[in-house]
Amino acid sequence: MDKSSQLPGGYHGRILEVDLSKGRIKSLPLNPEDLALYLGGRGLGIRLFYDRVDPACDPFDPENALVIATSPLIGTNAPTAGRGHMVFKSPLTGGLGSSNCGGTWAPAFKATGYDVLIIQGKASEPVFLDITEEKVEIKSATDLWGLDVHQTTEILTSQDSPPHSRVLCIGPAGERRIRFASVMSDRNRAYGRGGAGAVWGSKNLKAIRVAGRAKIHIHDKDQYQSGAEQAYYLLKQAPATKRLLKELGTLGLIELINLIEMLPHRNFQDNTHRDEDVEKISGEFLAKQFLIRAGGCYLCPIACQRHTRVNQKRGEGPEYETTVMLGPVCDIYDLEAITLANYACNELGLDTISFGGTLACAMELFERGILTEKDTEGFDLRFGQAQVLISLVYRTAFRQGIGDLLAEGSFRFASAFSHPEFSMTIKKQEIPGYEPRASYTQALGYMTSPTGACHLKGGYAVSLAFFGGPKEIPRFSLLQSPLAIRNMHNLGIIQDTLGICRFTGFAFSTDPWARMVSGVTGLDFSTVELERLANRVATLERLFNLEAGFGPEDDTLPKRFSLEPIIVAGEERVISQDLIRQLRSDYYRARGWDEAGRPPLRLLESLGLRKR
Amino acid sequence: MKIKVKFFASMRQLFQTREREVDLPEGACFRHLLDLLCDSAERREGLFDKETKLNPNLVFLRNGQPIQSFGGLEARLEEGDVVAIFPLLGGG
Numbered sequence: 001m002d003k004s005s006q007l008p009g010g011y012h013g014r015i016l017e018v019d020l021s022k023g024r025i026k027s028l029p030l031n032p033e034d035l036a037l038y039l040g041g042r043g044l045g046i047r048l049f050y051d052r053v054d055p056a057c058d059p060f061d062p063e064n065a066l067v068i069a070t071s072p073l074i075g076t077n078a079p080t081a082g083r084g085h086m087v088f089k090s091p092l093t094g095g096l097g098s099s100n101c102g103g104t105w106a107p108a109f110k111a112t113g114y115d116v117l118i119i120q121g122k123a124s125e126p127v128f129l130d131i132t133e134e135k136v137e138i139k140s141a142t143d144l145w146g147l148d149v150h151q152t153t154e155i156l157t158s159q160d161s162p163p164h165s166r167v168l169c170i171g172p173a174g175e176r177r178i179r180f181a182s183v184m185s186d187r188n189r190a191y192g193r194g195g196a197g198a199v200w201g202s203k204n205l206k207a208i209r210v211a212g213r214a215k216i217h218i219h220d221k222d223q224y225q226s227g228a229e230q231a232y233y234l235l236k237q238a239p240a241t242k243r244l245l246k247e248l249g250t251l252g253l254i255e256l257i258n259l260i261e262m263l264p265h266r267n268f269q270d271n272t273h274r275d276e277d278v279e280k281i282s283g284e285f286l287a288k289q290f291l292i293r294a295g296g297c298y299l300c301p302i303a304c305q306r307h308t309r310v311n312q313k314r315g316e317g318p319e320y321e322t323t324v325m326l327g328p329v330c331d332i333y334d335l336e337a338i339t340l341a342n343y344a345c346n347e348l349g350l351d352t353i354s355f356g357g358t359l360a361c362a363m364e365l366f367e368r369g370i371l372t373e374k375d376t377e378g379f380d381l382r383f384g385q386a387q388v389l390i391s392l393v394y395r396t397a398f399r400q401g402i403g404d405l406l407a408e409g410s411f412r413f414a415s416a417f418s419h420p421e422f423s424m425t426i427k428k429q430e431i432p433g434y435e436p437r438a439s440y441t442q443a444l445g446y447m448t449s450p451t452g453a454c455h456l457k458g459g460y461a462v463s464l465a466f467f468g469g470p471k472e473i474p475r476f477s478l479l480q481s482p483l484a485i486r487n488m489h490n491l492g493i494i495q496d497t498l499g500i501c502r503f504t505g506f507a508f509s510t511d512p513w514a515r516m517v518s519g520v521t522g523l524d525f526s527t528v529e530l531e532r533l534a535n536r537v538a539t540l541e542r543l544f545n546l547e548a549g550f551g552p553e554d555d556t557l558p559k560r561f562s563l564e565p566i567i568v569a570g571e572e573r574v575i576s577q578d579l580i581r582q583l584r585s586d587y588y589r590a591r592g593w594d595e596a597g598r599p600p601l602r603l604l605e606s607l608g609l610r611k612r
Numbered sequence: 613m614k615i616k617v618k619f620f621a622s623m624r625q626l627f628q629t630r631e632r633e634v635d636l637p638e639g640a641c642f643r644h645l646l647d648l649l650c651d652s653a654e655r656r657e658g659l660f661d662k663e664t665k666l667n668p669n670l671v672f673l674r675n676g677q678p679i680q681s682f683g684g685l686e687a688r689l690e691e692g693d694v695v696a697i698f699p700l701l702g703g704g
Binding site: 253255304466467 | 622673675677696702
């Protein structure tokens with residue numbers, strides 16, 4: 001049968017496969033069955049990745065792959081449908097790396113006539129990929145190696161480059177395999193977590209430039225349009241997506257998080273802050289002091305980006321997570337220092353969350369006398385030292401002095417000083433800016449996230465307990481948390497698979513998306529089918545992690561959270577070991593996995609999930 | 613009894629202040645507090661949904677806990693309570 005006649009709408013039907021070791025470039029057809037079962041983005045990404053990569057491989061081995069997948073909505077005018085998804089084996093966790101990014105690169109890549117890019121192997125010298133509709137070339141990047149993200153992007157989008165070129169690249173941090181190096185898009189958007197940038201560095205891959213005009217076919221325009229129009233309408237109704245995120249950015253949230261006692265402090269030792277300190281790092285303060293304008297990713301009417309200026313320096317950020325991790329988690333409430341450190345992380349290609357978490361861990365070791373000035377080259381690493389932030393960002397990105405060890409992330413850092421218990425990580429990835437002891441849903445979301453602690457993969461649990469109105473899940477509900485978190489993980493998988501933004505969820509749920517994606521593809525992606533797809537993807541991600549060596553003992557929290565109580569709503573709170581076991585086991589059951597977190601064969605069959 | 617009300621983000625513009633202390637009779641509930649605060653049609657429209665329900669786009673906290681967990685509009689207030697009103701926002 002002619003394969004092209006089976007191709008659903010919304011796809012070009014082609015994978016671009018690049019083997020950097022052999023210098024070989026191939027165009028492969030997408031398998032229609034994979035599209036029906038895994039759709040695109042995160043779902044299709046893990047399917048193609050799982051089929052190619054041995055989960056036991058070393059993340060820096062040339063065998064590790066980078067799969068960048070788009071969705072059939074990319075190339076339409078659906079709101080926020082411009083997000084790409086990258087799957088790889090993470091050098092930080094040793095398990096699944098799965099990272100999502102906005103900006104404009106993914107739509108530009110899709111306009112070159114491909115849906116997915118797969119990169120394997122290792123180039124013998126620094127290279128960049130140059131992709132247009134006409135040709136795909138592996139070009140020397142010897143002149144670009146060593147440049148930062150902004151310089152690299154500048155050069156690759158300069159006058160002699162194809163019109164409307166978009167660039168994805170790494171900075172010095174990725175080149176030096178910092179385990180939490182990011183891949184940057186449009187200069188300041190990040191595939192931030194899990195160290196994708198380090199995998200690029202290990203392959204001698206500096207950048208990918210794309211430019212094209214290829215269009216996709218929409219199967220049923222009326223059905224698509226009915227979903228898209230409703231989505232745009234609803235985004236203009238909900239205050240968060242209509243104006244609040246534009247006015248205050250994600251940092252507008254910080255005072256609420258403090259109020260509900262979920263704002264972490266001093267490497268998660270406590271959750272107490274002075275209100276006047278939090279005001280100095282609030283969204284309002286940022287808007288008053290440093291904001292030039294708000295900005296949006298591709299086709300995004302929400303516009304949460306912060307284009308800011310500090311003195312003469314311009315850049316983007318900070319967002320909520322960055323502010324919390326470089327700020328209160330290090331006992332720093334100096335927004336100017338935080339913003340400048342954020343600029344540096346963007347330019348050098350470092351994940352701000354893991355950097356902040358690693359620095360906070362070093363600060364705790366220093367205050368405990370485990371780390372001394374001899375180890376830190378004279379740096380005073382007590383908590384609250386805002387002046388060390390920017391120097392340590394540079395030292396980490398370039399692996400200089402103490403930075404060489406910070407570059408390994410907090411787990412390996414603390415282990416080097418024989419105190420891994422001071423690393424606030426799950427699966428060796430740093431916990432972001434929400435205190436897990438202040439909510440069972442948050443704790444469980446972090447524990448069971450397939451990529452290690454993550455506010456995106458783990459679930460944005462604050463919204464369950466405080467934004468739910470009548471559908472609210474109490475934050476200490478043992479009964480409701482496992483199902484609520486499974487559902488929230490599923491929603492995240494659906495959003496990442498469709499290539500759209502989490503924040504659309506403040507205005508509407510999956511129904512308009514179901515109509516849009518069914519209309520574009522001509523396939524049945526009802527809300528029920530999307531839910532089934534999410535279960536399938538979660539289970540495939542689980543299979544990869546199990547084969548990579550993870551088990552239930554990795555779906556847990558650092559000891560601090562079960563031993564050292566914090567006060568929440570007037571009560572001492574920990575997440576005890578018993579509670580951890582019970583929440584975890586209930587989550588496994590909600591997923592249909594066994595007590596050891598293994599999906600039984602009959603589940604794989606019912607999900608239509610084939611193993612390798 | 614004295615109740616402290618804290619306003620955040622867009623609520624600060626609506627109420628032209630960051631914080632206010634109000635005096636309510638003993639036994640007053642959350643509805644009485646909001647009635648007192650909503651001294652204009654604009655403020656009433658801001659806090660309520662169709663005049664009778666709490667605006668679902670806002671977070672109402674009593675001492676750091678959602679007001680819904682105390683019974684919503686019928687929640688009894690107590691001397692020294694701190695109420696916070698916050699619009700829904702996302703963090704990333």
